[in-house]
Amino acid sequence: MSASNTDFVLAVEGLTVSFDGFKAVNDLSFYVDKDEIRVIVGPNGAGKTTVLDLICGRTKSTEGSIKFRNKELTKMKEHQIVRAGVGRKFQTPSIYGDLTVFENLEISFPRGRSVFGALAFKRDAEVLNRVNEIADMIFLSELLESRADLLSHGQKQWLEIGMLLIQDPELLMLDEPVAGMSVSERRQTAELLRRITKDRSVIVIEHDMQFVAEIADKVTVLHQGKILAEGSAEEVKADPKVIEVYLGH
Amino acid sequence: MSYEGLRSLLPKSDLLGFAVLALLLVVVLPLSLDIFRLNLIGKYLTYAFVALGLVLCWGYGGILSLGQGVFFGLGGYAMAMFLKLEASSPENTAIQSTPGIPDFMDWNQLTELPWFWEPFHSLGFTILAIVLVPSIFAYIIGVAMFKRRVGGVYFAIITQAVAAILTILIIGQQGYTGGVNGITDLRTLKGWDIRTDEAKYVFYFLCVFMLFVCLLIAQFVRKSKLGRLLVAMREMEDRVRFSGYDVSNFKIFVFCLGSAFAAIGGAMFTLQVGFMSPTFVGIVPSIEMVIFCAVGGRLSILGAVYGTLVVNWAKTTFSESFPELWLFAMGALFIAVVMAFPNGLAGLYNKYAAPHIEKLLGKVTGKSNNAKATVGTQGVAHERQ
Ligand SMILES: Nc1ncnc2c1ncn2[C@@H]1O[C@H](COP(=O)(O)OP(=O)(O)O)[C@@H](O)[C@H]1O
């Protein structure tokens, strides 16, 4: 099945993945606009993470199409999808603990990505400026020389977000970015998200409905691999089906 | 390379380490040991090439190969084939039924030099083959494994299987390879007798020189972004992949580089010891190489050299008195290192000796020496000035 061309940044159509017969994502279709902030909510096991896995190529779909700027992603390798402009943050902070914050950001800087490019890579002014700029944005300027595994949980989450920002992706996907954060870290993260979501499309998976209402242009509620409801945060919150399976408890 | 470039390749603490090792290998040992013992050290050093490659593959990249003997052997055999052909001139082999071919071929009723031996008449070809044949072989294994995302224990087992297969092949194809005895009775290199003490000295220093070339290449890789990528991949492979890198290419590269190092070591072995045999190709020597690397500290390129020297010195001393106990001792040593000193000798050095030495260095140069973390940034600042 192949989707037609659209103006959307991301067009997902008829997406299905089955793990040994169990359909974690089942005939899913949704569209994300340019500069839109889309939040995906849903109970645990609804298939939210799996949807991101499918888009970024970590899991291969069984059926359906994923088009990013009208380019079919389902046949592409992970690194090609990244290079096309899709960045993805994992649910648990995925950073390089043995390297410094500086090195974590530097590795993510989109240059010298081939073997010989990496050997010849020079830490020049452009890299330094960009790393400093991003470090500032993610509240880690003071910690550039510390080993990343010494950071707090919240700081690690920020670092990973920074590692994506330095690549300036056109579509940014964040899997529960504020989970496990303290109240003040949450506030800072909300502010960070508002800043970084300018000029790019973002898909965020989030549970905190108050937080969702604050940032979302549009909310998609997922349940058992299917869309249960879609609309503004207000509409979704008022939807009886959503209240029953998700917000009720 | 500019002065700043050199400084960032070999910052003060590393420079000191390189200098101490050079002093030891170039001055202290040659002056204090007789040629028999020095030749033995030279033989140990050939294993250090393999251990060095393992530091990059295993320590940095997290790719444990239990088949590095394969590449050591291929390099060693390539060298031995050249020397054997020179030793098998028609004059030297006049009494054979087919003069002009290696003696073991004659014993196996071969009447013609096999086609793949022909190019080894050329020293230039041989030198290229020493590095290229193992690298290409490693590339093929690397592509087959890493593109399919085979890694970890599976990769280790497959490399073991390759080592076993190659050993069986060499032993089985006696007429082409010299079989279980290997390629022996090597005499001259371009007419120059390689069995004299003088030749042994020359080869020892050549071996040390080549080791330093490989150490510098390894240091360059470590210090480049590729070195940091290897560490990153070892820890969080998916994050690297989802930062736009084709992870398999980096694994293939470092595996090929480690194999090329091993092959150079193998060629140095043949030159210094005067023969090559399947006992250096199989599973046991391959595992021993991993132990050398682990004892030295798998993240330390200089540690690999010391680890190799220490374990081999212990092996020689120990197995002279209790030959049957050596394998057990080796096993115990490996377990002890893994359990108690996961960073090996280098870890002990960094913990107990390095702080004192840094302090001393600081005094000597009148500067505090804790600038390690900012070296890179400083380097750029200098470049911009
Ligand atoms: N690789 C996999 N193999 C088998 N089952 C999986 C795999 N990935 C996810 N699942 C299953 O798919 C369902 C959806 O998981 P997930 O997308 O992680 O949910 P969530 O909405 O909580 O992020 C779960 O039941 C999970 O067990």
Ligand SMILES: [Mg+2]
């Ligand atoms: Mg999830």
